Amino acid sequence: MTAVSGFHNAKVLGRDVPRVEDPALIRGQGRFADDIMLPGMLHAAFLRSPNAHARILSIDATAARALPGVHAVLTMADLAPHLADTRLRVAMPSPSYRLDLHRPVLADEEVVHVGEPIAVILADSRYIAEDAMAMIEVDYDPLPVANDCVAALEPGAPTAHDGAPSNLVAEMVMGYGDVDAAFEAAPHRFHERLTVHRGGSHSMECRGVVAVHDAVDDRLTVWCSTQMPHAAQRLLCDIMGLAEQQLRVATPDVGGGFGPKLVFYPEEVVVAAAARLLGRPVKWIEDRREHFVATTQERDQIWDVELATDDEGRILGVRGQLIHDHGAWTARGVNVPQGAMSAMPLPYLVPAYRIDLKVAATNKVPVTPVRGAGQPQGVFAMERLLDAAASGLGIDRAEIRRRNQVPPERMPYETPMVTRGGIAITLDSGDYPKCMAMALDAAGWEGFAARQMEARASGRHIGIGLANYVEGTGRGPYEHVSIRLEPSGRIFVRTGAAAMGQGTRTMLSQIVAEQLGGDMSNIEVIAGDTHAAPLGIGGSNSRQTVMAGNSAHAAALKIRERVLEVAAQIMQTAPADLEIEGRMVRAQTPRNVQMSNVQMSNVQMSLGEIARVAYGQAGFKLPGKGGPGIAASEEVVIDAMTYSNGTAVAEVEVDVETGEVAIRNLVFAHDCGHVLHPRIVEGQLMGGIAHGIGNALYEFMGFDENAQPLTTNLAEYLLVTATEMPPVTLLHMESPTPLNRLGIKGVGESGVIPIGGAIASAIDHALEPFGVRVAKLPLSPVDVLALINEGRARSEGKR
Amino acid sequence: MGVSDLPEGSTTRRIEVTVNGEVRSAEVPVRLMVGDFLRQNLKLTGTHFGCEHGVCGACTILFDGRAVRSCLMLAVQADGHEITTIEGLALSTDTLHPLQEAFCRTHGLQCGFCTPGMLTTLIEFLEDCPDPTPEEIRVAISGNICRCTGYEGIVAAALEAAEVLRARRAGAA
Numbered sequence: 027m028t029a030v031s032g033f034h035n036a037k038v039l040g041r042d043v044p045r046v047e048d049p050a051l052i053r054g055q056g057r058f059a060d061d062i063m064l065p066g067m068l069h070a071a072f073l074r075s076p077n078a079h080a081r082i083l084s085i086d087a088t089a090a091r092a093l094p095g096v097h098a099v100l101t102m103a104d105l106a107p108h109l110a111d112t113r114l115r116v117a118m119p120s121p122s123y124r125l126d127l128h129r130p131v132l133a134d135e136e137v138v139h140v141g142e143p144i145a146v147i148l149a150d151s152r153y154i155a156e157d158a159m160a161m162i163e164v165d166y167d168p169l170p171v172a173n174d175c176v177a178a179l180e181p182g183a184p185t186a187h188d189g190a191p192s193n194l195v196a197e198m199v200m201g202y203g204d205v206d207a208a209f210e211a212a213p214h215r216f217h218e219r220l221t222v223h224r225g226g227s228h229s230m231e232c233r234g235v236v237a238v239h240d241a242v243d244d245r246l247t248v249w250c251s252t253q254m255p256h257a258a259q260r261l262l263c264d265i266m267g268l269a270e271q272q273l274r275v276a277t278p279d280v281g282g283g284f285g286p287k288l289v290f291y292p293e294e295v296v297v298a299a300a301a302r303l304l305g306r307p308v309k310w311i312e313d314r315r316e317h318f319v320a321t322t323q324e325r326d327q328i329w330d331v332e333l334a335t336d337d338e339g340r341i342l343g344v345r346g347q348l349i350h351d352h353g354a355w356t357a358r359g360v361n362v363p364q365g366a367m368s369a370m371p372l373p374y375l376v377p378a379y380r381i382d383l384k385v386a387a388t389n390k391v392p393v394t395p396v397r398g399a400g401q402p403q404g405v406f407a408m409e410r411l412l413d414a415a416a417s418g419l420g421i422d423r424a425e426i427r428r429r430n431q432v433p434p435e436r437m438p439y440e441t442p443m444v445t446r447g448g449i450a451i452t453l454d455s456g457d458y459p460k461c462m463a464m465a466l467d468a469a470g471w472e473g474f475a476a477r478q479m480e481a482r483a484s485g486r487h488i489g490i491g492l493a494n495y496v497e498g499t500g501r502g503p504y505e506h507v508s509i510r511l512e513p514s515g516r517i518f519v520r521t522g523a524a525a526m527g528q529g530t531r532t533m534l535s536q537i538v539a540e541q542l543g544g545d546m547s548n549i550e551v552i553a554g555d556t557h558a559a560p561l562g563i564g565g566s567n568s569r570q571t572v573m574a575g576n577s578a579h580a581a582a583l584k585i586r587e588r589v590l591e592v593a594a595q596i597m598q599t600a601p602a603d604l605e606i607e608g609r610m611v612r613a614q615t616p617r618n619v620q621m622s623n624v625q626m627s628n629v630q631m632s633l634g635e636i637a638r639v640a641y642g643q644a645g646f647k648l649p650g651k652g653g654p655g656i657a658a659s660e661e662v663v664i665d666a667m668t669y670s671n672g673t674a675v676a677e678v679e680v681d682v683e684t685g686e687v688a689i690r691n692l693v694f695a696h697d698c699g700h701v702l703h704p705r706i707v708e709g710q711l712m713g714g715i716a717h718g719i720g721n722a723l724y725e726f727m728g729f730d731e732n733a734q735p736l737t738t739n740l741a742e743y744l745l746v747t748a749t750e751m752p753p754v755t756l757l758h759m760e761s762p763t764p765l766n767r768l769g770i771k772g773v774g775e776s777g778v779i780p781i782g783g784a785i786a787s788a789i790d791h792a793l794e795p796f797g798v799r800v801a802k803l804p805l806s807p808v809d810v811l812a813l814i815n816e817g818r819a820r821s822e823g824k825r
Numbered sequence: 826m827g828v829s830d831l832p833e834g835s836t837t838r839r840i841e842v843t844v845n846g847e848v849r850s851a852e853v854p855v856r857l858m859v860g861d862f863l864r865q866n867l868k869l870t871g872t873h874f875g876c877e878h879g880v881c882g883a884c885t886i887l888f889d890g891r892a893v894r895s896c897l898m899l900a901v902q903a904d905g906h907e908i909t910t911i912e913g914l915a916l917s918t919d920t921l922h923p924l925q926e927a928f929c930r931t932h933g934l935q936c937g938f939c940t941p942g943m944l945t946t947l948i949e950f951l952e953d954c955p956d957p958t959p960e961e962i963r964v965a966i967s968g969n970i971c972r973c974t975g976y977e978g979i980v981a982a983a984l985e986a987a988e989v990l991r992a993r994r995a996g997a998a
Contacts, residue, residue, distance in 0.1 A: 048929045051937030052921065054871015054911030058938065061870035153856065230875045230883055230938040230972050281873070281938030282972050314876040527936020527973055705932040705978075712975030713935065740880035740970065748963040748976040777975075 032700035032760045032769060037544035038536045042705045045532040046546060047525075056279040059234030059251045060311045067236075068097055070297055070310035071155035073145040073162050074319065075137035078173065078389035078733035079186065080166035082135055082144065090147060090161040095154035098304055099162065101145045102134035105299055110267030116290050118359035120446065122198040125190060127387060129355035131265065131295045136188055137166070138354040139389050140735055141319025146296050148308060173733040175351035175386040176328055186354055186387040195352045196360045196385040200367040201345070202442035203378030208343030212334030216414040221802040222403045222782070224326040224351065225725035227396045228745055229526075231281020232312035233321060235294050237301035247274045248298050251281070252554075253288040253524050254564030259556040261290045262298055270556075273298075277554030283526035284717070285395040286322040288566045289357050293320075318738040323727060324362060324396035326351030327403045331381070333411035339419050339426040343378035344371055344411070350385045353392035360385055362393060364446050365498070366400030369779070370408045372441070372451075372496035373458055373671065374430040379443075389733040395566065397717055398778040401497060406803065409493040409783035413790060414799070423787065424466055427494060431458045438764070445498070445667060453496065453669045455761040456697050462494060462673040464757045465695035469675035482795070487682055488690065489794070491787025492675045493780035498667045499698070499772025500572025500765075506559045507577035508659035509538060509585050513641055515609055515634025517542060517549045517585075522562010523574035524554035528774060529706045533571050534578050536702060537768070541582035542589070543606040543633070561661070568772025571702065572668060576766045577660040584658035591650040592640045593631055609633050668763040670771040672696030674715075674780040676752075678788040682796075682814055685807030687723055687789060689752035692781075697759040699771040707773050708756055714777020715754060720746045721778065722785040726804050797821060840904040844869070845913025853900045860884045860895030862903070863910060871911035871941050875970070882969030885942035886910050892949040911941035914948065923993070924948060924986040933982035935973035942969050947983050955991055959984065 033040030050056050087099040098104075106112050113128040133142050145162060149155035170184030177183055178193040186193055209215060236249040246268070252258050255275040263273050280287065293310055301308040312320065331346030350363035360383075367381045412430075416423040432439050434457040443451040466472070474490045481488045506522040519534050531551040539546045552558040563573070590601035593611040597604070603614050613629035642654045677691040694711060701707050724744040728736035737743040762769025786800040789810070796817030802809070841850040844867060851866050863869045863886070875883035877896045884895040887909035914922045924947055927933065934940045943966060950957070950965040957965070962983045963976070971979065 042932075044929060045932070047937065048934065051934055051940060052925045052928055052944075053915055054869070054941055056871075056937050058870075058873070060864075060874070063865070063868070063870075153854070228972055229936070230881060230970065231873070231936065232875075280936065282936040284972065311874075313874075314878065314881075527938070529935065709932045709935055709974055709978060712977045713973045714975075716975035717972070739878050740876050741878070745970050745972065747967045747970060748980065749967045751963070751976050754975070754977065 032762055037540055038546060039540045039702055040700070042703060043536060043546060045529055046535050047529060047531055058231055058279045058281055059236055059249055062236045062249055062278060062309070064238055064307040067307040067309055068148040068150065068304065069152040069155050070300065070308055071147045071152060071159050072143040072293065073147065073159050074316070075133065075140055075142045075144060077137055077166050077168055078140050079169040079171045080137050081169060081188065082133065082137060083165040083167055085145060086163040087145060090158035093154065093158045093161060095150040096147060096158045098148045098300070099145055099158065100300060102130065102132040105131060105296065108299055108303055109265055111265045114261065114290060114292060116261065116358060117356040118361060118446065120196065120360050122196040122360055124197060125195045125387065127187070127195060127356040129292065129357065131292050138186055139391055140733065141316065141391060143292050143296070143320065146300060148300055148304060171733045172388045173729060173731055175326060175349050175388055178386040178388050179349065179384055186389045193387040194384060195356065195387045198360070198383050199380060200364070200383065200443065201380030203343070205343045205345045205378040205380040208378040209332065209334045209345065212342045213337055214335045214415065214419060216333045216411055216418055218329070218331055218410050218414055219801060220329040220331070220407055220410055222325050222327050222406060223802070223804060224323050224727045225396065225721060226318065226321065226323045226727060227284035227286045228317070229282030229284050229287065232314060232317045233287065233291065233293070234311045235297040236307065236309045237298040238307040239302040239305060241305055245272050246298055246302060247276065248294065249276050249278050250294055251287055252277055253283045253526055253566060255524055255554045255556050256522055256562040256564060258290055258294060262295065265295050266299060274557040276556065277524050280526040283565055284397045285324070285399065287526065288564065289322050289394045314740060315738050318743065319391060319735055322357050322394040323391050324393050325403060325721065326393065327363070327366060329407040331407050331411060333415055335415050335419065339415055339421045339429055341374055341376050341430050344376055345380045348381050348383045350383060351390065351393055352385045352387050353390045354387060355392045357392035358394035361446055362395055362400040364400070366404035368443050368445070368451060368498070369401035369404035369496070372453070373432065373494040375432055390729060397714060398775050401495065401775065401779045402718065402721065402782055405493060405495045405779050406783045406786065410786065413787050424462065424471055424492060427462065428459055431462065431494070433459065449665050452666060454763045454765050456669070456671045457759065457761060458494065458671050461671060461695050461697055461759050464759065465492070465673040465675045465693045468755050468757060469677065469691065469693040471675065487680045487792045488677065489788045489790065489792025490675065490677045491784050491791055492673060493783030493787060494673050495671065495779040497568065497670045497772070497776050497779055499568040499670050500664065500668045501567035501569045502573065502663065502665045504661040504663045505570060505573035505577055506562045506661050507534070507574055507581050508559065509581045509657065511585060511589065511633055511637045511656040513634055513638045515548070515632055515637065519549060519551045519578065520558040521551065521553050521574050522559040522564060523570040524564045526565055528710065529703065530570055532706065533575060533702055537575055537578040538582045541586045543608050545608045548609055568774035572766060572770055572772050573664065575702070575770060576662045576664065576768055579768055580662050581658040581660040585656060588652045588656050589633065589636055591652060592636050592656070595649045596639060597629065597631065611636060664765055666765055668699070668765045668771045670696065670698045670773060670776050672776055672780065674784040676784040676788045678785060678792055680789060680792045680810060685810035685814070687805065687810060689719065689785065692752045693755045693757065694777070695757035695759065696776055697761050698773040698776065699762045700760055700769040701758065702770060710773050711756055711777040712754065714775060715781055716746045716751060718778040718781025719750060722782045722803055723805060724750070726806065793817065838901050840901055842903045843907040845909055855899065855901055857900040858896055859898045859900045859903050862900035863895060869910050869912050873938050873941055875938065882942040882946060883939045885945045885969065887945050887949060890949065892946045911944055914944060923989040924951070924982065927982035927985040931978045931981040931985060933974065933978040939969060939971040943971065943979055951983065951987055951990055955987060957983065957987055
């Protein structure tokens with residue numbers, strides 16, 4: 027796995043430099059939320075609803091409050107007098123909403139999903155808090171349940187919220203062109219009804235919040251395992267009625283995010299409010315069972331879609347309906363189905379397109395982005411349709427894609443679609459056909475038919491499949507980065523970007539070091555702290571390297587200019603004659619000139635010495651024209667997203683007796699522009715691919731007819747382990763985006779996006795003799811056997 | 826002290842455990858998990874809980890040299906035994922264990938949360954199986970879940986470390 031990079035003459039960019047995160051983490055000296063221990067700290071446990079839908083008639087915590095070691099049990103009735111608002115108003119703007127579903131800080135009248143928090147217990151230890159939890163008596167009156175997003179939209183269906191007019195949370199149409207006319211005129215139409223099931227993000231670290239209140243100044247510090255500390259600060263201020271200066275949100279080390287940690291949760295309010303109310307530090311650490319019922323999930327979608335083509339398989343139009351399960355509350359918005367719909371046609375020239383979206387409320391855990399954020403489903407739908415067309419028209423599956431891919435000569439290609447913010451979706455760069463060709467070559471696509479025949483002759487069912495994707499990355503408008511060179515000679519970088527394990531600090535250190543001497547060990551990155559960065563957006567949409575990276579680059583260039591200006595004045599030379607090397611600024615002298623120590627001191631200065639001069643002294647003039655100190659702050663604004671692309675080719679073997687699907691080989695060719703750190707890019711891809719394999723074959727978040735979750739531990743909900751990972755070949759193309767100075771695109775979610783589509787395609791191919799067509803994900807061995815049996819029954823019926 | 830020596834109804838017990846080479850003694854609640862003992866009593870927070878039901882492997886420690894789940898074992902069960910945690914793996918403050926070095930070289934960690942369990946599991950494994958194949962390594966860590974890396978870097982790290990450890994043993998012999 028060797029990557030190339032566009033940064034040819036760079037000091038540290040484009041290189042596999044050691045990660046700055048590793049030295050602490052590898053020694054067990056990281057500091058995650060649960061590692062924060064404060065004197066007098068209380069431990070919180072949440073009492074959660076065991077019902078998917080019920081009215082709360084009464085809550086009696088008398089016995090729990092009397093348990094030794096319990097300091098308080100708080101319900102909404104206890105907290106409400108201390109809050110400016112009792113709802114989490116987090117919905118991103120959209121004209122599509124038909125219901126406002128702002129979730130409460132704690133449920134008090136009605137619970138709408140299993141796991142919804144009702145009360146918090148604060149005790150000397152988590153053990154005692156959980157003892158007390160069992161002593162709280164809640165009287166529920168069960169209500170009818172909306173457990174399925176399709177049924178939930180039927181007339182007369184039980185509503186997820188008592189008294190709501192319906193379960194229709196939002197509806198919208200995405201599309202362009204006269205799609206019905208295109209279908210009218212088309213010689214061929216292909217239809218699919220596709221289901222993608224929900225799963226979780228399952229970062230290995232669950233969520234966690236620690237809050238401490240300083241009563242002297244009425245200030246709160248909240249450490250939270252969030253991807254979006256600034257959003258958390260704003261919401262906490264709104265709900266608690268505090269000013270920004272009173273409330274600091276800081277992220278400790280975060281043990282994986284993958285989407286759900288960008289959401290703002292009730293527990294964050296409750297822990298912060300409890301710390302202020304009780305005057306004691308409070309810690310809450312989510313356990314895995316809670317993670318299954320209280321941390322947001324994604325992917326439940328039903329696509330009823332059609333593709334129209336001409337005789338050569340050229341796409342004339344795509345249309346259909348999408349039903350999206352929203353869960354019980356609006357914990358983010360309609361961005362997931364929007365992302366799914368805009369991802370669907372992106373790799374291809376689709377002249378007319380229309381998807382009618384209906385978003386349904388159900389009595390399940392709220393839905394928000396999980397790595398991929400709708401894009402895996404949109405890609406699955408498109409790729410399934412193309413496979414159906416290839417099969418119907420007798421065209422090779424790769425060939426039909428080649429005929430429809432956006433060609434490189436059309437770049438930049440402005441699609442008629444817009445993002446959720448109304449910004450034009452323009453494919454900025456890339457050579458999609460070439461990228462696909464790389465993947466096909468490496469996977470042995472051409473010669474596969476012969477291998478398949480040979481395998482079939484010996485009773486083995488192997489198949490190969492592919493899927494293309496284009497990922498929207500680097501969502502704007504900005505990310506904050508400031509840099510200060512301090513008199514100690516150390517360089518401090520502060521950013522609104524939030525690190526969650528993906529190497530954000532390494533990325534920023536690299537970009538800053540590149541301009542300032544190349545010594546990454548001289549740089550300290552403070553990420554995800556609202557009191558270090560005045561504004562910030564945080565981690566989502568594979569955005570931070572693009573947005574924070576470019577702000578860091580711009581700020582580092584300013585610092586460089588200022589350092590050289592000050593140094594040149596002191597050293598009485600021109601800035602152009604100076605270079606920063608390591609922690610020193612040196613005059614460029616001919617290499618063969620030998621100098622004494624005294625001469626040396628005239629031609630070199632440390633960064634610290636320069637910073638001291640620039641800092642200034644009372645009564646003395648400052649050097650240069652740049653004002654005091656050496657600092658720069660940047661928020662590079664880029665509204666347009668930059669689009670990464672790629673192709674996955676999967677080879678599978680299906681055991682037709684057991685239904686087991688084994689992935690024999692996986693090739694992933696992609697293009698994320700210039701690669702800043704090849705190993706980190708590959709690590710992102712591999713993690714995403716593993717997640718995609720899980721979504722395709724293993725990860726199933728089950729619910730029964732009463733919306734009771736059935737898979738609430740990691741033995742029932744299967745995450746991919748090392749033995750399920752196939753051999754993976756990663757191939758890189760680098761088409762720099764013209765949208766930013768570094769030419770970089772995001773890659774954080776790329777790996778997951780095409781995997782389901784590619785594996786489904788390969789399973790179809792392996793099971794061709796049975797006429798199998800995969801129409802849902804994930805596929806368990808039981809599902810595969812059912813498909814085989816259906817296929818057998820069909821062919822027997824024909825006889 | 827045996828259980829019969831405890832006063833009736835006692836919910837705590839004094840234990841003595843050797844942790845990372847140091848004898849530590851404490852009065853602990855009988856229901857305290859050994860992982861909580863390490864993290865809360867001894868402030869050795871390098872051991873992480875990922876699921877608390879014995880599946881994810883993040884909390885794995887070495888117990889008398891064997892890899893065990895610290896979320897499934899009581900602190901009182903550790904009385905009189907030896908425990909090694911991630912904090913005790915480095916040979917000195919500046920010298921990491923070869924497996925730790927290899928993890929950094931091969932990008933075997935991203936968020937670092939599963940890393941303590943991966944390291945302890947693999948250290949036991951490499952003792953038992955000094956010259957493993959990649960497939961054997963995958964089986965060895967199949968009880969440890971990582972959501973970040975796709976395991977590729979971890980397998981590579983184990984292979985590299987195995988080689989270093991073999992060379993070291995050969996040199997010492």
